[in-house]
Amino acid sequence: MQLSKGSRVALRATTYLTLGVLYTPLVLVFVLSFNSERSLAWPPAGFSTRWWSTFLDVESAREALLSSARIALIAMTIAVVLGTLLSFALHSFTFFGKNVVSFLAVLPIALPGIVTGVALRNTFVRFGVDLGLLSVVVGHATFCIVVAHNNVIARLRRIAPNLREASADLGASEWQTLRYVTWPLIRSAVIAGGILAFALSFDEVVVTTFTAGAGIQTLPQWILNNFSRPNVLPYVTVVATIVLVISLPLAWLAQRLSDSHLDD
């Protein structure tokens, strides 16, 4: 297309400006976590590492971090196992109601989190299930299944069928084909799905709010409960920075893993 130089420059400027706007608040939180004052004011009053050196003493933050990690790990494990199984079922078999099942898997993420949250809470309360770690894990695993499933089935579809046929022609049993041909090809997609499921669970707010009882607090809930309390505010910036520093490289890694092509 013949674009004038001016409009090219304008488009380029909009793009990099948008990118700048996307990252400015993230950098801001990082900078503010080294603020010497208990404030979000700009410019920061001075440089200090005291919030970083003392945040582990804040018991509620430490516990929230631990329960978030625990919940995310368990939910991720359930989601990866169920999501991978589901991918095999939908990819390698034809059966009645296949489309319905495929739709069902996407539903928990397609519907707003609040629907999932309210529905699960309603069920737990009716059947007398205690609201705690277990109920949160069940909620998280439900919407994480689709993340693992999406990654694995995308990879399964990209595997050339003649690889499996070749394996069978060379006398491999179905199990050996799965173990030595299919599994190495999908492994990175399973790991990527796991990382994304972990990140999704670690970050979840709405479903957690509805399925967590009084006794349990995840990291996002800790942030939610403390951001307006001036005394704890500096620790919120520290925790927020930790989440950023951990999640950005993980997201990048997951992206790389799920992109790694079979043909190059």
Add this chain to the structure above:
Amino acid sequence: MGERLEQTARLAQPRNSRAGREKSRSALALAAVLSGPLAWLLVVYVGSLSLLIVSAFFSLDDFTGKPTNELTTSNVVEAFTQSEYVSLVLRSIGVAACATVICLALALPTAFYISRLASRRTKRGLVVAMLLPLWTGYLVKAFALRAVFEPGSEYGDGGLLKGLLGWSPGFGYFAVILTLAYLWFPYMLLPIHAGFERLPDSLIDASSDLGAGTLRTFVSVIARSSFHRSLPAASSPSRSPSATTSP
């Protein structure tokens, strides 16, 4: 003739029974891989949703607020007629619509630059850079924008905007809309970018050969042919991580 038939039958027989065995074995394998995830989705999710819908039609005890066994449609009628619920819904829709318009206004030029003008190398980098913030904490981002919009109070002298520009919109609808636009922008960008990527160059060339200017080409060719791709982005208020998992 009869002998040949018999021979064929003999040849066919073992093959048939093997096929039968394979069929039942594959049914078994299907059950093995499907039963777990299906049971989870049906029992936990579909079960809860159904129960939720059913619950909407049972009245609550006025005193304890607990559900009773009395069937009623008054809950549903109330939700659609009481002004507080209706205005709540309208307000949500209004805020979401504003955020969507902002996302669209930024995503169109940005996606166009990334997919059509940027070099191959920069393109890859830009897409990843635009999508990465999706995977950092939702609340972390919201908190970060709080530090941007902080209007100044007894606890501080105002956030980034106030500090740099001397002005901040403060907390309220304006900040909420901008924050939501910030949070959902990558979801808008990705499908539009994918739409632009699939658009053949020849269409754009044809448009300018036929004498259309840049704006005309953009509106009549590019936007129109990619419009349906931006719809899912505009209509998905909930997170859809599939956006970053499908290349």
